[in-house]
Amino acid sequence: MSVSGPAIEVRDVCFSYGTQEVLHNVSFEIARRTLVAVVGPNGGGKTTLLKLLLGALTPRYGAILVLGKTPEEARDRVGYVPQTIPFDPRFPVSVREVVLMGRVGKSRFGAYGGADREVARQALERVRLAAFERRAFSELSGGERQRVMIAQALAGGSELLLLDEPVANIDPEHASLMYELFQELISEVTVMMVSHNLGVVTGHATHVLCVNRTAGLHAIGEVASATFTEAFGGSLTSIRHDAHCHVLDPSVAMHVPHHGCGCEMVETHEGPR
Amino acid sequence: MLTFFKDLVSYPFLVNAVLASVLASVAAGLVGSLVVVRRSTYLAGAVSHSILAGLGLARLLQRRFGFDGLPPMGGAVLVAIGVALLLARLTSRGKHRSDTVLSAVWTGGMALGVSFVAATPGYQDDLMSYLFGSILLITGGDLAWMAGMDVLILGVMALCYNRFLAIAFNEELARLRGVNTALYETVYHVLTALTVVLLVRVAGIVLAIALLTLPAAAAGLLTRRLDRMMALAVALGIGVSLLGLAVSYAPGWPPGATIVEGAVLVYLAAACFARQRASASV
Numbered sequence: 155m156s157v158s159g160p161a162i163e164v165r166d167v168c169f170s171y172g173t174q175e176v177l178h179n180v181s182f183e184i185a186r187r188t189l190v191a192v193v194g195p196n197g198g199g200k201t202t203l204l205k206l207l208l209g210a211l212t213p214r215y216g217a218i219l220v221l222g223k224t225p226e227e228a229r230d231r232v233g234y235v236p237q238t239i240p241f242d243p244r245f246p247v248s249v250r251e252v253v254l255m256g257r258v259g260k261s262r263f264g265a266y267g268g269a270d271r272e273v274a275r276q277a278l279e280r281v282r283l284a285a286f287e288r289r290a291f292s293e294l295s296g297g298e299r300q301r302v303m304i305a306q307a308l309a310g311g312s313e314l315l316l317l318d319e320p321v322a323n324i325d326p327e328h329a330s331l332m333y334e335l336f337q338e339l340i341s342e343v344t345v346m347m348v349s350h351n352l353g354v355v356t357g358h359a360t361h362v363l364c365v366n367r368t369a370g371l372h373a374i375g376e377v378a379s380a381t382f383t384e385a386f387g388g389s390l391t392s393i394r395h396d397a398h399c400h401v402l403d404p405s406v407a408m409h410v411p412h413h414g415c416g417c418e419m420v421e422t423h424e425g426p427r
Numbered sequence: 428m429l430t431f432f433k434d435l436v437s438y439p440f441l442v443n444a445v446l447a448s449v450l451a452s453v454a455a456g457l458v459g460s461l462v463v464v465r466r467s468t469y470l471a472g473a474v475s476h477s478i479l480a481g482l483g484l485a486r487l488l489q490r491r492f493g494f495d496g497l498p499p500m501g502g503a504v505l506v507a508i509g510v511a512l513l514l515a516r517l518t519s520r521g522k523h524r525s526d527t528v529l530s531a532v533w534t535g536g537m538a539l540g541v542s543f544v545a546a547t548p549g550y551q552d553d554l555m556s557y558l559f560g561s562i563l564l565i566t567g568g569d570l571a572w573m574a575g576m577d578v579l580i581l582g583v584m585a586l587c588y589n590r591f592l593a594i595a596f597n598e599e600l601a602r603l604r605g606v607n608t609a610l611y612e613t614v615y616h617v618l619t620a621l622t623v624v625l626l627v628r629v630a631g632i633v634l635a636i637a638l639l640t641l642p643a644a645a646a647g648l649l650t651r652r653l654d655r656m657m658a659l660a661v662a663l664g665i666g667v668s669l670l671g672l673a674v675s676y677a678p679g680w681p682p683g684a685t686i687v688e689g690a691v692l693v694y695l696a697a698a699c700f701a702r703q704r705a706s707a708s709v
Contacts, residue, residue, distance in 0.1 A: 208603060210603075229603060229605065230604075230605050232603075234600070234603055236599075236600075239597060240597065241596075241597075242464070242466070244647065245464055245595075245596065246464060246647060246650060246651045246652050246653045246655075246656050247592065247596060247651075247652065247653060248651070248652055251592065251652070252596065254589070255589075255592070255593040255596065255600070255601070255604065256604060258589050258590060258593045258601060258604050258605070258606055259604040259605020259606050260605070261589065263586040263587065264585060264586055264589075265588075265589070266589060290651040290652075292651070306600075310604060
């Protein structure tokens with residue numbers, strides 16, 4: 155696995171849907187093996203940015219390099235996990251088969267080989283679901299399915315994981331497990347996740363990328379409520395959860411300050427309306 | 428039913444019918460399972476009904492213009508593949524509303540077929556057999572064609588099963604994982620079209636969809652893996668086809684309709700069993 159150079163380089167990127175400009179002069183650089191939280195208001199361009207990084211969209215101006223290559227060239231080294239998986243609950247597929255789909259573009263015609271199955275098994279171990287290998291995918295909870303999808307991306311040899319709101323639809327206990335998992339994964343891969351939950355961002359990410367038509371990257375130590383206010387364009391109250399914070403439901407903590415965790419309220423910032 | 432088994436050793440047309448049932452069930456079980464999990468039954472319906480245009484055109488060319496180079500089944504195959512390629516192109520990546528396109532092909536194909544039949548001199552009694560099937564009229568040539576189709580479908584499934592599964596599960600993710608989804612979508616559409624033509628020979632245009640989907644849907648209620656669903660769908664298809672043939676023979680019932688009625692009963696039984704199993708596990 156190559157580790158030289160940044161994971162993502164975005165230079166002066168502009169993108170518009172028709173005449174509506176969504177991203178304007180966006181530039182940032184993300185180092186490898188970091189956990190970057192992408193925050194910003196709805197319609198601010200977060201999902202568009204992910205699609206540009208995946209090569210599903212092409213910028214009108216500017217340049218993007220992913221793992222040192224164009225997004226199209228880097229596609230087989232990038233794992234994408236959508237917020238929700240359009241999924242028929244009766245679809246007949248096992249957990250192992252879903253993980254093996256990460257190898258589908260790399261495998262030869264015919265059945266998966268022993269090496270593919272071993273990679274899938276290791277990926278399931280990394281997301282702590284090795285015991286679920288033979289179970290039906292439909293039997294899993296929402297959080298377990300998200301972890302299986304991450305295992306699929308890992309099985310595909312991804313060096314960069316792009317996660318679109320990975321904990322949006324899962325319970326607090328599983329969300330907590332997911333964040334622990336992301337922190338473990340950055341010893342080997344770069345993780346970039348879209349999140350609306352500012353409380354967990356400060357507690358788990360190494361960097362925050364604020365996206366609201368433009369984008370600004372901040373190391374987590376430099377993040378203040380003004381950073382988020384700049385991104386969201388409104389008033390915000392910030393609570394900095396430390397690494398030992400036992401808040402089980404950060405989304406509640408966002409609305410009810412000091413929801414039993416005792417973490418520090420940083421400041422309330424009135425931003426431009 | 429005993430009459431059927433007694434006559435089976437005496438009449439080659441019955442042996443042909445049994446072999447056709449088995450061969451059709453193999454194709455229907457494999458492709459039908461994909462059709463069911465992808466919820467694309469209307470694709471099969473559009474292809475099966477548009478086939479009438481191919482059958483009618485071949486007969487028109489033969490009767491009115493004396494052109495014998497295109498037999499009715501040849502016309503059906505050509506139209507089915509053409510329709511499959513058209514549908515694959517028009518419905519890929521949501522370029523067009525798939526239900527509208529399928530409805531247009533479904534009804535347009537049938538309308539063309541009716542027009543071709545009307546323009547053909549004489550009474551088209553054998554075309555009527557394509558509407559409701561004619562398994563007892565299967566020839567050795569039909570069987571060879573069916574066996575060839577089965578080999579083709581088995582070969583493609585063995586090579587491309589993983590890719591078909593990934594696309595059926597989530598097309599966007601499969602594409603991002605490096606699968607040429609447009610190519611495999613086209614292959615899937617063509618395989619479905621050829622399977623429908625094969626089933627039309629057995630059960631007719633009107634009932635082919637039932638043979639394609641009911642055994643597969645019943646199998647889908649009883650297993651949670653696509654490869655097992657395919658195997659079970661083949662077995663159920665063979666079972667209901669042979670039973671339908673045997674039951675319909677002595678009283679002279681239409682075999683295609685009897686086979687489909689058996690498939691409906693099997694599906695209902697599977698649904699009851701799955702429901703009981705689900706309530707027992709709660």
